[in-house]
Amino acid sequence: MNFREIDGSNNNQNNPEYGQTGENLLRFTPVAYADGIEELANPNNPNPRNISNTLFDQQESIPDPRNLSDYVWAWGQFVDHDITLTHLQSGNDAESANIFIPQGDSVYSPGSFIPVTRSLFDENTGTDINNPREHANELTAWLDASQVYGSDEERANWLRSFDGGKLKVTDHSTGDLLPTRGNDPNAPAMAMEESIGENTFVAGDERANEHAVLTSLHTLFVREHNRLAEIIDATHTDLPSNTAARDEEIYQRARKIVGAEIQAITYKEFLPSLGVTLDPYNGYDATVNPGINTEFSTAGFRLGHTLVSGTVPRLNEDGTTAPVGELDLFQGFFQPERITEDGGIEPVLRGLATQVQQQTDAKIVDDLRNLLFTGAPGGGPVANGTDLAALNIQRGRDHGLANYNEVRQALGLSRVNDFSEISSDPEVVAALEELYGDVDNIDQWVGMLSENTLPNSSIGELNEAILEDQFERLRDGDRFWYENDVDLAQWQLGENGTVSDWLENLNLSDIVKLNTEIDNISDNVFFVPDIIVTNTNDSGQGSLREAIANAESGDTIVFDPSIAGETINLTNGELRIDKDLHIDGYENNPVNINAGGNSRVFQIDDGNNSIQSQVSIDGVVIGGGNVTGNGDDGGGIFNRENLTLSNSTVTGNTANEDGGGIFNAQTGNITISNTTISNNETKEGLASGGGIFNGGEINISHSEISHNFANDTGGGIYNWSPGNITITNSTITGNTANNDGGGIFVYGDTEIIDSTISDNVALSAIADGGGVAVFGNAEITNSTISGNSARDDGGGVYVKDNVFGNIPTAVITNSTIIENTAVSDGGGIFNFGVVEVENTTIIQNNAPDGRGSGIASFGNTSITSTTVTSSTVADNENSDIDFVTQSQNSFISGGNNVIGTGNAVGNFNASTDQTGVENWEESSKDEEIIGTHQNDTLIGNEGNDQITGRQGNDLLIGVNPDSNTP
Template sequence: MRPATTTKSSGTTIRPASSTAPGGSTTRPASTTRPATTTAPAGSTTRPATTTAPAGSTTRPASTTAPAGSTTRSSVASTSAAPTGTTSSGSGGTTPSGGGCVRSKYRTIDSSCANANNPFWGSAGQPFGRLLPPSYADGISQPALLSNGSEYVSARTISFGVFSIDETPDPSNTLLNIFFLNAIGNDLSLPAGSNDVVSCCVNGQLVPDPPSRCFSVKIPGDDPIYSWFNITCLNYGRATTAPGQPGQPLQQINEASSFIDLSFVYGTSLEQSNSLRTFSGGRLKAVRRNGVEWPVIDPAGCTWADVCYLVADRRSYQTPMSATVHLLFLREHNRLANQLRLLNSAWTDEIIFQEARRINIAQYQYIVYYEYLPRVLGRENMLSRGLIFEGTGFSSDYSSFRNPSALAEFNVVQAFMQSSVTGGINFYMNDTVQSARLSDLAGNLGSLETTFEMFFAGLTKQQAAKVDTSFSIELKNFMYRGTASVGQDLVALDIQRMRDFGFARYNDYRLRCGLGRLATWEAYNATQKAPCAKTIEKLQSLYGTVDDLDVFVGAAFEDPLPGSVLGPTFSCLLQEQVLAARTGDRYFFELGGQDGSFTAGQLAEIRKIKLSKLMCNSFPSTLNIQADVLSPISDMNPVVACTSLPGVNLNLFV
């Protein structure tokens, strides 16, 4: 689930009920400390409002031999010493200087210069990448129409009429999976405009003369839920876009960096990052209460939660469950900083901070690529595509011609994955299990510090729902309801977000992914092993032709690929994002021969880490845990002592 504000992806599984729409995948609530989209992030040079760089693909001169997505490793020697040119305190590494980048072993906070030849590719404040150009009715901004010239049916009609309400338990995955995915989504994507309050619907009614950004979801008069409460629209404000060229389609801006770089912990600008640091011992701000660290309280406060923490991305604290991943890496950073300070007392605060951040990001990247993503895409599928590798050497797949800008289409996949969210959240107190409604937990952080361990235990023990075409009734009717009887339909808001972004149609993406166009409903039916005639009939009545299917809807009903939870179209979209995030990042943890590369010994240590070990490090009351916390406890995945899990030997990093 993700936030339903005006704007990634989507991110955390719950969204504030504020004015703008959603979430699930395409949107997230924004942190109040993020820089405005109209100004360049601090710590980097001013950048053009738009970019002409290719989006979502690798482009290079015909003569180049630079690898893109290579599946081989090379034993390139890495650089262990920090090169000259490191920027001033707090800047976080190389920054563009006179149009170029200064050599440094540390990445910048906004991730500018992750591509030295194209410094702003993938940095915060740039437009999203695209696998396919936007598809608008007027070629610029107006939502697409059906082939016959009529409007698409309401997103609420699609949500309630096509996607069923159900939660089939998934015996292979814990609930932690979806909250970890949403943290990744927050890391990669934050559509600009999330902070804006755009009032399109008040008390469920469209306001007179709504603002131009309004793109509210129309509720049919016979809606089985909302009609009882006289609700005729759901609030949605269109995402902020970059100034475009005349006659060219809108480009939505991504306020997050496009890399797997823990921006939800460290921020996306120098100013924001500095506000989160102590500038003593390399640590991030935290206070100790009851023997453990918590983020400090945000003095500015907020309106969407009863307790507001000072964090880089407030989506991280929409629920007690979403707080888990942020707390994990916040505490891990400070643990690393404390240990590094003891191991090298000559290091300054800045060096300790940068080294702890560098190791923390590397551990996170390893877990994302080698522990989490194989569960979604399938290990063999990832190996064959060059998304992960076997062996112990360095990778050599970075390409300076690869535009790493986060793909807008990633949000479509993340929205579909919200089907694994359960409407009831279990929490464990001693040997008893209790459950709370998901909608009751949104913004309810007042008791976080006294109940956190209970919810954390639930995330590692409770089974997720299966990733399929069924969504929890909580997501479709009750999110962000406050004291009201009903709330938001996050699935409908996600669909509306996709139409706002102007995503191409399902068949267009099939062609882009080399899957072939499906000309008839019979051909579409054949993509499913157990097709449902009733579903096909419903889709035909709503869309008319297969060519008009929304990509979210069309891809959702495809059968999963072997080893994957996703069908071929969603797998393609996610693989493209995963490939761009590693082959376009010269600071990717296993890349050799770069200024920021680890030594062979350091890389071997990073490859020892597991998510369960980080949880043992960060949650001290946890003495025993299953080695694979993304899988439920079983005979094949028993509970073990935390002390038995391997960790990283930091002596090799000083």
């Protein structure tokens, strides 16, 4: 096990200083200091306060058009305080860069100034034009939860309790809060601690008291650390017994997991919510320097200042305003009592999820542009308030930032030649032209925020490029990145499986629910729903039916907490969705939408086959659907659009025709995750797909298809040509088809990965393919096919040419086919097409009345071929292998197949397959079985055998002498 250094050093073993505390900020553009060394950049540019008054003055609320919530800017600030901090100069020699107030200013007195102190810089820089001034990052650059734990040993140790691996907390009636400094002279320094006094909260980052919102997130993750520490202490059996060593190990493990959680939330929820799309992760790259860029820290990641509203809602659990009321933004700065005296962190965390943040633009609310810090103790750093927009512009000049066009060009974007290319808003264009005169003069931060936002995004082109560059390097250059950390893939986290399993489906809302009294909050807290369903009626105000009818395209519908777990009985027919729409329920307490056997539940069809609507349904139960007419398909859901179905259950639905649970038409595309589709059925003669009938595209992951029934084929799933289905990490179990394909019937292309197909039944006397019936193309990888049965052929897998004359193909790799039964031929596999088997174990299958309990290969020699490579076909009842035709069948492995010799009939001849390994056959003698230099599968016999692998990748299988089974 490896843990991060608290100061970020030694992450990169070739360049141990990468990401370390105190490393200078990087640049991807040359410095723009007026003298090339240290003087403020762009001295001829407009006065920053004049730019603020002309361009950034916001007179009304401008909500984000994509409904991003206040959690976006709040999380952005929380992450910013993990990765970057530049201190200001202090003392008598501190340089000033004051901003003078222009004539006509409506807030500040003309002729006065906003005080600005220049940033502390590396004293080894700023000597000449070849060594211009640079600034140190006082934090680790890594996304490592340093805002929780600190970036130096002294702070980190002060924050620890040294008891059970936990962090210090303050006991409070609303729940644990951050520790306070009290009168401890050794407490780590915190911003504004002189004004706040002994009630100053102490955290890993010195700015934790800056605002009640930020303090709430700090508190949340201290609670999360301590929650994890308790789980680790109780469940990790490899911890040291020594008390101090045990405390250290628990602390480090919990710290690693919290850092991974923050990474996962940032990259899976926060960045996508803004519209940032990164290149795919390809593993750790030691050549990447993750250091923070000046262009990112001084401008690019200061986009959050334009997203903040003037108030923060504070809510009770039922959604009503808390007794303390909403919080005016300017009243929340450096005031810990807004937490300790106003109900703790829960009212704030609830409120953030319900308010749409301001849109990204060149506008900032007065609380930040005119009143910043006025509500802080003693007036805060600036007694009469200050202007954050002007400060950002001046800080860019203090740090020698290049102009807007230079930064665009450095990131591979085209330079703009006219102000009209930046924005489509004529007022913004006119203001920029009035202020700067030339597009090459624009300050980076100003130009970046003035840009039009990109499609399906809340930021502009330059802002996206800056964020993509920084966050890709933070990920790719981190040896401890959560997707690269083997510890996380091994450590168990209680009922959540491994830590990696937990992180795969983690939302910030999960952390909130687990560490607060909050239960009713959207799964994705970075978006605010548009419409709230307030009752269980099937019509009228507040009903789901009315919400769907009144919703605009792209809206989100959520359910009031009071109806979580309740049932909406549909009495007015199916619910029709014909637009982009998102229905967001409750994963742990879903709303039941039940048609009572009177109609289908959902029809998702906008009537336009050329443009697909985007629909998502999350956290509901879809049941009681029933369609009875001729040609009626899809009892639960009929879909022609792009549908995402997650954290839901589809159960107890019936279709006269195809798709008892779900029917996906040829134009449809469905993504199904963490969902159960069970106890659905199709009723009439040729009705197929008891659980799902697919004619389009379906991706299924981490789901269960169980106990469905089809009167014809495909008890669990029917994949019609030209449909495509991909199934990963899922279970298809206990389904029944009257005819072929008890679990899955395949006409279209089907891919099954890391999944289990078990205990399915092909029921009638001529029914084939208990587990999977392949009449098209199927690829099965890393999967188990077990306990399935067919009354005719192919207990596990049945492969046969179809009515279209196509040659079916099944490719089975790294899988296990075990304990399947076909009454006639092919207990494990029946082949009348093309079958390729590699690195697969086929054992304990049965064909009691027929041939080939392991594999039966029949049919036209010009069509049928069976290729078995590096696999085990043994210990099957009756004959292991029966090849009626020989010419197209082959066993290829250089001696790595293990076949039950003397138990293979027909045209099979294994004598040429083995190299140095005897074919497997039952023996009660004690034997020594030794592998070759190849990849061997070695199976012991009934005796007490010694089984020894050699240089190959060997599979060693012992035999139970009592049951004579592997």
